[in-house]
Amino acid sequence: MxxxxxxxxxxxxxxxxxxxxxxxxxxxxxxxxxxxxxxxxxxxxxxxxxxxxxxxxxxxxxxxxxxxxxxxxxxxxxxxxxxxxxxxxxxxxxxxxxxxxxxxxxxxxxxxxxxxxxxxxxxxxxxxxxxxxxxxxxxxVTHAMALLLKHELVADEKYQSFIQQCTQCRQQLQQTELSFLSPPSQRSQCRYFNIERLINWAIKLLDSPIDIIVELVPNIEPAILRQKLKSKLGWLINYQESLSIWSQMVQVTRTVETHLKTCGLNQKLSSVLELQQLTMRGNSLVNFQLKIIDYLTIESSKIQSEQTILATxxxxxxxxxxxxxxxxxxxxxxxxxxxxxxxxxxxxxxxxxxxxxxxxxxxxxxxxxxxxxxxxxxxxxx
Missing domain, CATH: 3.30.420.10 (Ribonuclease H-like superfamily/Ribonuclease H)
Structure with missing residues (x-):
């Protein structure tokens, strides 16, 4: 009608x-x-x-x-x-x-x-x-990869210290002229589904030339601003090496997720691992990759050799x-x-x-x- x-x-x-x-x-x-x-x-x-x-x-x-x-x-x-x-x-x-x-x-x-x-x-x-x-x-696969990251990072004292520092830094910067540099807010639930936001923020900030930041805050004397940046964000230097490791871990999980979500799950596991361009170095990274392979092996063993099924x-x-x-x-x-x-x-x-x-x-x-x-x-x- x-x-x-x-x-x-x-x-x-x-x-x-x-x-x-x-x-x-x-x-x-x-x-x-x-x-x-x-x-x-x-x-x-x-x-x-x-x-x-x-x-x-x-x-x-x-x-x-x-x-x-x-x-x-x-x-x-x-x-x-x-x-x-x-x-x-x-x-x-x-x-x-x-x-x-x-x-x-x-x-x-x-x-x-x-x-x-x-x-x-x-x-x-x-x-x-x-x-x-x-x-x-x-x-x-989304829950599986998030759980693998959680198990790896919950036991990592360095990572737990990093997220605590991020919380404190956000509180210190949010009402200042440097608020645009604040860490992203952390989710109270499902935080391991989106941990790359924090990691990417820290890596990009460490890679940013200080002169660019000085240009973005023209109302503060450069010398004073540099001192403020060192005071509020200098702690990131202590995590530079760890951030690279965490970033690789996140990247390999996202690569596996993307492949399985768009192409499905089958027994051709090697193609999934060949997609990611990382060279996994260090015992922790190798062990982490082996856990991902275990997940893929277990799930693919349930299906027939020529079958492709939904993974997410x-x-x-x-x-x-x-x-x-x-x-x-x-x-x-x-x-x-x-x-x-x-x-x-x-x-x-x-x-x-x-x-x-x-x-x-x-x-x-x-x-x-x-x-x-x-x-x-x-x-x-x-």
């Missing part, structure tokens, strides 16, 4: 949100194709409260082989479908396995499940594999990020109707699809689903 907004006025924010909720619920409930080549991408997301959302995305092996791997690109939001979204108050492995088994009856047994190694998800998938041992369980669950992390961008406007960060924005992001929204969705799902249906799944909201209780 066409609506002339010039006569009816601009729709309110709440009206638009309800429309989006109805379209998202339509996509969630829409019957999915029964296939023998599904790949399940599984993860949990949390907000305030005890609820967790179990999300299962699906992409067919056929689509990967025909449209993704040949173009050497990562999965996009519209390459996947939302196969399941369950709000859970307990995420024990037994419950995860139950949900995966229920989904299998609806859409078919997958050829692969890809996820991180969160304890509940890992247990649930392994219990599921007891029923379906031929299903491949792949450890997401980045697409689900991206969709979670998009959902949290929407939900950040809510007064309380509690999982609610906005979780349906995940299904919206995977849809190809044409006029006919929107029309069908709004004709199929009423506002009353959305409210009934919300009451059944979430009950009374935190804001309503307050």
């Amino acid at each position: 066409y609506v002339d907004f010039s006569e009816h006025g601009t729709p309110s924010f709440s009206s638009i949100r309800k429309w989006l909720g109805r379209i998202g619920l339509y996509e969630l409930n829409r019957k999915k194709e029964y296939r023998s080549d599904w790949i399940f991408i599984v993860d949990l997301t949390v907000e305030l409260g005890t609820e967790k959302a179990l999300v299962v995305l699906g992409v067919s092996q056929q689509l990967l082989e025909e449209q993704v791997f040949p173009l050497k690109r990562g999965l996009g939001h519209q390459d996947v479908e939302l196969l399941a979204l369950e709000i859970m108050y307990s995420t024990k492995g037994e419950y995860i396995e139950q949900k995966l088994s229920e989904l299998t009856k609806k859409v078919g047994r997958p050829v692969q499940i890809i996820a991180d190694h969160g304890s509940d998800i890992q247990r649930g998938i392994k219990l599921y594999q007891q029923q379906y041992p031929e299903v491949i369980y792949t450890y997401d 669950s980045d697409v689900i992390e991206s969709l979670f990020g998009k959902y949290k961008q929407f939900s950040s406007r809510c007064p309380f960060k509690q999982i609610g109707q906005m979780i349906l924005s995940i299904s919206l992001s995977t849809m190809k929204l044409t006029g006919s699809v929107v029309k069908l969705a709004l004709e199929t799902v009423r506002y009353l249906d959305l409210e009934a689903w919300s009451d059944q799944v979430f009950g009374q909201s935190m804001l309503s209780k307050r």
Whole structure:
């Protein structure tokens, strides 16, 4: 039905949100194709409260082989479908396995499940594999590389000292004329996914000619400025050698990630390692590279010799990020109707699809689903 907004006025924010909720619920409930080549991408997301959302995305092996791997690109939001979204108050492995088994009856047994190694998800998938041992369980390469870096750097006293110095330096510079030289802010969570920001900042600053910095702060006498720079940033000299080592470690993980994300995972491991142009020197770097080879060997041993499979669950992390961008406007960060924005992001929204969705799902249906799944909201209780 066409609506002339010039006569009816601009729709309110709440009206638009309800429309989006109805379209998202339509996509969630829409019957999915029964296939023998599904790949399940599984993860949990949390907000305030005890609820967790179990999300299962699906992409067919056929689509990967025909449209993704040949173009050497990562999965996009519209390459996947939302196969399941369950709000859970307990995420024990037994419950995860139950949900995966229920989904299998609806859409078919997958050829692969890809996820991180969160304890509940890992247990649930392994219990599921007891029923379906031929299903491949792949450890997401992004989480695997971040965990390898974390294990290496958490035990490195020099690195821990470096990040503490970065925090202090940021506090000292943020209200001064040198604030543009401040270290990047550090994430409280998942910091080992983005450690190159700090390392690159330090390397670039050490490589910058001091005369350039002097030109950028013309209102301070050069001699005084040089003294300030030495006082506030001179500590970086102590980490120059270590920064080179850390940078190489990050670079080799990113090289492996990029290759696996764009070309998939197969048994041709040597090609991955040949891509990176680093000469790994020193015991710590050699040992670190061997750990990466161990990961690749373990994961590739699960697949057939000519097979190429998905290696990353980045697409689900991206969709979670998009959902949290929407939900950040809510007064309380509690999982609610906005979780349906995940299904919206995977849809190809044409006029006919929107029309069908709004004709199929009423506002009353959305409210009934919300009451059944979430009950009374935190804001309503307050």
